Amino acid sequence: MNREIEAIYALWKRELIRFFRAKSRVIGSLGMPFFFLAILGTGLSNAFALPMEGNYLEFITPGIIGMVLMFGSMFSGIIVLIDRQFGFLKETLVAPVSRTSIVIGKALGGATTAMFQGIIIMLIAFFLGVNFQIGNAVLLLVFMFMISVMFVSLGITIASKMEDMHGFQIIMNFLIMPLFFLSGALFPLSTAPEILKAASMFDPLTYGVNGLRFILLGYSEVPFATCFAVISAFTIAFIAIAILAFNRIEE
Amino acid sequence: MASNAIETRELSKNYKELKAVDKVSLVVEKGTIFGLLGPNGAGKTTLISMLVTMRKPSGGSAKVNGFDIEREAGKVRESIGIVFQDQSLDDELTAKENLEMHAAMYNVPKGERRKRIEGMVKLVGLEEQLNKEVKTFSGGMKRRLEIARGLVHHPKILFLDEPTIGLDPQTRTSIWDYIKKLNREKGITIILTTHYMDEADSVCGKVAIIDHGKIIAEGGPKQMKNELGGDVVSIECANSEKCRKQLEGFAWVKNAVKHGGTVDARVEKGEEKIPKILAFAAKKGIMVKSVSLRKPSLDDVFIHYTGRTIREQEASPGAAMRLRRKAWGQKR
Ligand SMILES: Nc1ncnc2c1ncn2[C@@H]1O[C@H](COP(=O)(O)OP(=O)(O)OP(=O)(O)O)[C@@H](O)[C@H]1O
Ligand SMILES: [Mg+2]
Numbered sequence: 352m353n354r355e356i357e358a359i360y361a362l363w364k365r366e367l368i369r370f371f372r373a374k375s376r377v378i379g380s381l382g383m384p385f386f387f388l389a390i391l392g393t394g395l396s397n398a399f400a401l402p403m404e405g406n407y408l409e410f411i412t413p414g415i416i417g418m419v420l421m422f423g424s425m426f427s428g429i430i431v432l433i434d435r436q437f438g439f440l441k442e443t444l445v446a447p448v449s450r451t452s453i454v455i456g457k458a459l460g461g462a463t464t465a466m467f468q469g470i471i472i473m474l475i476a477f478f479l480g481v482n483f484q485i486g487n488a489v490l491l492l493v494f495m496f497m498i499s500v501m502f503v504s505l506g507i508t509i510a511s512k513m514e515d516m517h518g519f520q521i522i523m524n525f526l527i528m529p530l531f532f533l534s535g536a537l538f539p540l541s542t543a544p545e546i547l548k549a550a551s552m553f554d555p556l557t558y559g560v561n562g563l564r565f566i567l568l569g570y571s572e573v574p575f576a577t578c579f580a581v582i583s584a585f586t587i588a589f590i591a592i593a594i595l596a597f598n599r600i601e602e
Numbered sequence: 603m604a605s606n607a608i609e610t611r612e613l614s615k616n617y618k619e620l621k622a623v624d625k626v627s628l629v630v631e632k633g634t635i636f637g638l639l640g641p642n643g644a645g646k647t648t649l650i651s652m653l654v655t656m657r658k659p660s661g662g663s664a665k666v667n668g669f670d671i672e673r674e675a676g677k678v679r680e681s682i683g684i685v686f687q688d689q690s691l692d693d694e695l696t697a698k699e700n701l702e703m704h705a706a707m708y709n710v711p712k713g714e715r716r717k718r719i720e721g722m723v724k725l726v727g728l729e730e731q732l733n734k735e736v737k738t739f740s741g742g743m744k745r746r747l748e749i750a751r752g753l754v755h756h757p758k759i760l761f762l763d764e765p766t767i768g769l770d771p772q773t774r775t776s777i778w779d780y781i782k783k784l785n786r787e788k789g790i791t792i793i794l795t796t797h798y799m800d801e802a803d804s805v806c807g808k809v810a811i812i813d814h815g816k817i818i819a820e821g822g823p824k825q826m827k828n829e830l831g832g833d834v835v836s837i838e839c840a841n842s843e844k845c846r847k848q849l850e851g852f853a854w855v856k857n858a859v860k861h862g863g864t865v866d867a868r869v870e871k872g873e874e875k876i877p878k879i880l881a882f883a884a885k886k887g888i889m890v891k892s893v894s895l896r897k898p899s900l901d902d903v904f905i906h907y908t909g910r911t912i913r914e915q916e917a918s919p920g921a922a923m924r925l926r927r928k929a930w931g932q933k934r
Contacts, residue, residue, distance in 0.1 A: 354709040361706035369694050372735075438690035442751075445654055446707040447679035601657060 358448040359456040366427060366460025370467075377468075380423060384415045384472050388479055391537075402541050403570040405482070412476040413563035414536025416469045417498065417556055423468045424499040425527060427461025428506015431597075432513055440600075450598045454507060458590060461503035466495050473567075484569050491566045494582065498559040501586040504593035511596035534560045540572050555585045607632045607759050607791035608653065612662035614815075615648050622648040624815035625662060630808070632758075635785050635792045637806035639799065639904060645815040646795040647687055650761050653793070654684050667758055680708070683752030687763035687795075689744060693737040697728060697747050700736060701754055708755035722750040726780060742773035749780065753790075760784070762794040766801065774798070778805050799900040809900070811907050819907045823900055830898040830906055832856065833872030837865045837879060840889035848886060849879070859905050863891075866905060868898065 371377065392408035392415075401410050434440040443453055477483065485491060509522055533547065534556035540548050551557045562578030565571035571578065608630040615623040623645045630636045638646045651657040653666055655675040663670065669677040691700050698719065705715045723729055726746035736744060745765060752760055762781070766774040778801060784790050796802050802809055803823045810820040819826065839845050846865045849858040854875065856868040869875045872895045883890045 357709060358707050361703050365692070365695065365699075365703055368699060369692075372694060434692075437693060438686065438688045439692045440690075441656070441686055441688075442690045442692075442704070443707070445656055445679060445684060446704075447676050447709070448707055 354447070355449060355452040358446065358452050359459065362443075362453060362456025363460040363463065366430075366457065366464060369430075370427075370464040380419075380426075380468060381471060381475075384419045384468075385475055387415050387418075388412065388472070388476055393479065399539070400542075402539050402572070403568070405568065405570075408476070408479060409481050409568060410539070410564075411537055412473075412481050413567050414534065414560045415476070416472050416495075416567075417534060417536055417560040417563055418531050419468045419472050420465045420495060420498045420559070421502045421531065421556055422527065423465035424461045424502035425506040427457065427464060428503045428508070428593075429510050429519065429522075430461075431457070431507055431510035432516060432519070435510075436515060444600070450600075451594050454504075454590070454594045454597045457507060458500050458503045458593070461506070462496055462499035465499040465503070466492070469495055469499075483567050485567060486569070487566065491563075494559075494562055494566060494579070497582050497586045498556075498563075501555060501559075501582065501589045504586075504589035507593040508589070508596040511593075511600050530554050530556050533557065535572060536560045555581065558582050558585075605632055606630065606665075606668075607634070608636075608664070608666055608793065610653075610662065610664040613649070613652060613659055613664050614661040615645075615652055615657065616660045621815045623652065623659075626812075626815070626817055627662075628810065628817060628820075630791065630793065632791050633785070633789050634807045635781070635794070635805055637802040637809040638793065638795045638812055639802055639809055639900070640795075640812035641908065644812045646812060647763055648815075649812070650684075650763055650793065650795070653678075654682060654761055655679055680755075681758045683755065683757035683760045685745075685748045685752045685760070685762045685765055687767070689748070691736045691744060691748060691751075694735060696733050696735050697723070697739075698732045700747065701751055704751045705754050710755050718754055718756075722753050725753075725784075726750045727776070742769045742777075745769060745773070745777065746780075749777065753784070757790065759791045759793065762792065764795055764797070766796065766798065774801065781805060799904060803900040811904060813908045819903070823903075826903045827898045827900065830868065830903055832868050832870040832898070833875075834896050834898050834902050835867045835869055835872050835875060835879060836894045836896070837867065837883070838863055838891040838893070839865065839883065840891070844886070845883065845888050848882065848888075854878075857906065859909060861905070866902065868902070868906075 388408065392411050396406045396408055399407055401407065403410065431440065533551045533554040535551055540551055558573060558578040558581040561571040561573040562575060562582060565575040565578065606629055608628065610626055610628045612625040612627055613623060614621065614625050626649060638649065640646050648657065652659050653664060653671060655671050655678050666678045667681040671678055695703065701719045701722070702715065705719065710718060723732055726749055728743060728746055728750065731739065731743060736747065739747065749765065766777050769777070781792060782805060785792055806823060808822055810817050812818070837845060842860050842863050842865050846858045846860040849855045849865060849867050854869055858865055858867040876893055876895065879893070880890060
């Protein structure tokens with residue numbers, strides 16, 4: 352048991368070292384959400400009739416945090432693929448450590464770096480004038496953690512199934528972007544066409560974004576209890592699937 | 603039985619139709635430096651992958667350090683170190699971080715980690731580079747780091763798949779020196795594959811030649827060379843296939859193989875046969891460019907059993923590319 356915890360810790364640390372070492376990557380990963388907030392958020396600030404109090408910038412801030420959590424953690428999951436391509440995966444796979452621990456270590460590492468990015472975006476939003484009303488900081492962290500673990504797991508699952516990086520563009524365009532746009536991060540679902548609304552109910556990020564919006568601003572288009580239940584269920588299911596998929600890797 | 607580092611029984615691995623490893627039964631005694639020699643695609647890496655519990659056998663069984671590779675995979679893993687054919691370091695970490703990571707994964711006691719890492723790094727001469735990122739390393743430095751890493755947890759058996767491929771001669775020599783030293787001083791059993799026959803000859807206590815997934819010969823290098831017997835006369839000539847056929851017809855030629863434009867004939871008392879060969883060549887109108895005489899080398903043993911040289915395999919551009927790509931971790 353002790354051995355497994357050691358390994359989880361080592362893998363967690365590795366994700367952190369890799370993340371913070373590549374300064375350009377840290378800055379690069381924060382660029383897009385920053386422009387979403389600073390340009391889209393402020394530019395459209397009076398263009399929408401919002402179903403909540405506050406301006407458009409406030410409306411999209413939880414959505415952008417959700418996006419950062421998703422992008423950041425998905426990318427951490429996909430590192431499995433890079434590891435395979437550069438051979439490091441083998442070194443992890445032959446270590447006397449269970450595959451489950453490897454997935455957990457990676458998931459925790461990916462979640463930590465994603466949450467770090469999420470919190471930076473929160474700070475940026477704060478300086479742009481977003482008036483947060485955080486009722487429960489612990490709940491916020493737990494919720495962000497669950498969203499991140501869910502998406503790292505999805506990334507690990509995909510990476511375990513893919514042979515090389517060629518499929519990455521497809522994942523980016525046909526999975527990550529639709530999940531983001533459908534989640535109601537950028538526009539209110541309540542006024543969206545029925546078909547979009549229906550589709551968004553199948554998008555786990557919808558519950559993530561709305562849950563965050565509730566914790567940060569006290570408003571949500573989906574009841575918070577539903578958000579919390581759905582995200583918990585997805586997180587558990589996705590990590591289980593990731594463990595299964597990772598266990599199937601032959602090499 | 604515990605005196606054997608490795609015992610396999612009819613160990614096999616199929617990839618669909620292909621029998622990559624075909625009923626290999628092998629025993630490696632503890633403390634040996636054991637060389638697996640074979641042309642590209644012979645099944646060396648596949649065999650090692652099964653022994654290190656990376657790939658599941660399709661049939662047969664094996665014990666490594668007395669542990670069954672399927673039922674006791676965890677114990678096998680704890681007791682072995684591996685240097686893969688392809689690079690397997692994390693480029694973005696420093697040498698030290700790579701080693702620390704490994705030590706943690708192999709449960710090296712915390713208090714000992716620093717000492718062990720320092721010791722290993724010294725052994726492979728990378729003290730100066732300890733805190734540099736691996737992506738700044740040369741191929742040889744990476745290889746040495748991988749060897750150091752494979753040793754941090756004090757394995758009883760070290761697997762080295764092509765440890766010196768793509769390295770310059772000096773680095774190759776120094777890596778073989780480390781390997782011999784390890785074996786001598788720490789009694790570590792070493793299983794290695796290599797394409798360099800002369801190196802296998804000078805390093806290995808025992809070798810096995812593997813081709814098409816089967817072990818076709820096995821023994822000490824010296825013993826294998828002696829068994830071949832006699833001398834090798836190499837004749838470089840214009841019409842080498844004709845020359846080979848003719849030579850084979852003589853009772854005093856044990857066998858003759860052609861590789862490239864050269865024919866190797868194994869004979870007794872080679873110095874007396876050279877004039878005979880030259881005389882017959884002149885008679886048959888075979889243009890001889892050069893003739894040389896030598897004692898059989900491991901290369902000749904290899905030729906004897908596989909009918910071709912290991913160099914021929916490497917000489918084809920496809921094979922060379924494949925090896926290089928493998929050695930450098932398939933970077934695009
Ligand atoms: N994952 C795989 N799937 C299908 N075939 C494979 C796989 N790995 C290896 N092979 C095939 O099995 C055979 C043995 O390959 P292996 O890598 O063990 O050879 P090797 O002796 O290590 O060769 P080399 O000297 O080139 O490293 C080859 O024909 C190879 O194409
Ligand atoms: Mg190989």
